Amino acid sequence: MGSTQEVLFVDGITKIFGNPKSEHSVLALNEISFSINSGANSILGPNGAGKSTLLKVLLGYIGATSGDAQVLGFDIFKEGKQIRERVGYMPEHYTLIPGVNAVKQVSLLGRIAGLPKAEAMQRSHETLQYVGLDEARYRKVNEFSTGMLQRLKLAQALVNDPVLIFLDEPTNGLDPKGRIDMIALIREISKDHGIDIIVCSHLLPDIEAMCDYATILNRGEVVTQGSISELTGQESLSQEQKVMNVRIKGNLEEFLIGLKENGLQFRVEDKIVKVDFSDEHINQKIIEIAYKTGVQIRTMIPRKVILEDVFIHRIEDDVDNSNVSQPSGGK
Ligand SMILES: Nc1ncnc2c1ncn2[C@@H]1O[C@H](COP(=O)(O)OP(=O)(O)OP(=O)(O)O)[C@@H](O)[C@H]1O
Ligand SMILES: [Mg+2]
Numbered sequence: 001m002g003s004t005q006e007v008l009f010v011d012g013i014t015k016i017f018g019n020p021k022s023e024h025s026v027l028a029l030n031e032i033s034f035s036i037n038s039g040a041n042s043i044l045g046p047n048g049a050g051k052s053t054l055l056k057v058l059l060g061y062i063g064a065t066s067g068d069a070q071v072l073g074f075d076i077f078k079e080g081k082q083i084r085e086r087v088g089y090m091p092e093h094y095t096l097i098p099g100v101n102a103v104k105q106v107s108l109l110g111r112i113a114g115l116p117k118a119e120a121m122q123r124s125h126e127t128l129q130y131v132g133l134d135e136a137r138y139r140k141v142n143e144f145s146t147g148m149l150q151r152l153k154l155a156q157a158l159v160n161d162p163v164l165i166f167l168d169e170p171t172n173g174l175d176p177k178g179r180i181d182m183i184a185l186i187r188e189i190s191k192d193h194g195i196d197i198i199v200c201s202h203l204l205p206d207i208e209a210m211c212d213y214a215t216i217l218n219r220g221e222v223v224t225q226g227s228i229s230e231l232t233g234q235e236s237l238s239q240e241q242k243v244m245n246v247r248i249k250g251n252l253e254e255f256l257i258g259l260k261e262n263g264l265q266f267r268v269e270d271k272i273v274k275v276d277f278s279d280e281h282i283n284q285k286i287i288e289i290a291y292k293t294g295v296q297i298r299t300m301i302p303r304k305v306i307l308e309d310v311f312i313h314r315i316e317d318d319v320d321n322s323n324v325s326q327p328s329g330g331k
Pocket of ligand 2: 051
């Protein structure tokens with residue numbers, strides 16, 4: 001624990017579903033390259049970004065169209081067995097074995113991951129207890145609630161005593177308490193047990209609660225990567241302020257022109273003007289611009305940038321760029 005060893009190395013991975021020559025094919029991963037070091041990591045992106053596809057490609061459950069990748073230094077094409085022995089996987093969807101109880105289900109998955117029978121059974125009991133399904137161990141899995149199924153999938157991810165776990169949308173479908181419990185469990189696995197994690201999610205607050213690093217994926221491409229504090233800009237801030245949320249009364253357009261002319265960066269969301277903190281005199285500058293452009297400031301509230309802002313920014317940039325560079329349709 002604590003070392004900055006590389007756990008994932010992705011080199012130009014492309015995944016196309018369907019016949020690449022067909023117009024119906026889907027480009028799910030577009031020659032992506034990045035690496036991830038040990039620690040609490042995440043892959044963040046909206047629906048359809050390619051997160052689940054990437055995990056399945058890395059585990060060898062589906063083949064990549066081209067490119068190379070290594071997980072824990074093992075080649076995904078030649079050493080899938082070694083990878084699946086060492087990596088835990090909490091899938092997005094569940095493949096339940098009908099009529100089978102939880103102990104049996106988890107131990108079967110342990111055996112698939114390469115554990116001998118007795119050990120798989122013992123680990124199954126231990127992991128079910130760890131995730132809080134002790135009492136439900138002998139109940140049939142097809143009768144489980146969504147919350148119980150998420151825990152069952154986590155037990156499955158832990159059964160082979162992994163050094164790295166891929167968690168695909170672990171908080172999906174959970175009620176508020178279930179979600180808090182799941183986040184606490186995953187934090188404990190990562191922080192107390194020192195197991196490296198890569199959590200895929202589109203839920204930004206959950207990622208902020210569980211992870212230290214994020215790789216942001218959108219439409220099959222890596223948009224940006226960094227520590228969450230870096231991405232949110234908090235590292236370089238002494239105060240918790242990075243964006244000033246301004247509500248005005250009057251001519252919004254004039255006010256925005258005023259901001260632009262004074263070199264201030266901003267964007268508008270739900271009639272709130274979000275002005276980037278350029279310097280410590282920002283309040284005064286905004287007040288002057290309002291005065292000059294004849295608008296009235298109703299509220300002006302500083303707010304730290306949360307990852308969500310970065311996320312939306314980058315994705316907007318991405319969309320803008322693709323509009324420019326793809327005059328004839330493309331993706
Ligand atoms: N088996 C498949 N056949 C065809 N297209 C697929 C298949 N699986 C995924 N796709 C497509 O690949 C793209 C990426 O899907 P993927 O499930 O990896 O996204 P995701 O980031 O996990 O999204 P979500 O947040 O909804 O889980 C989507 O356009 C999806 O429709
Ligand atoms: Mg997914």
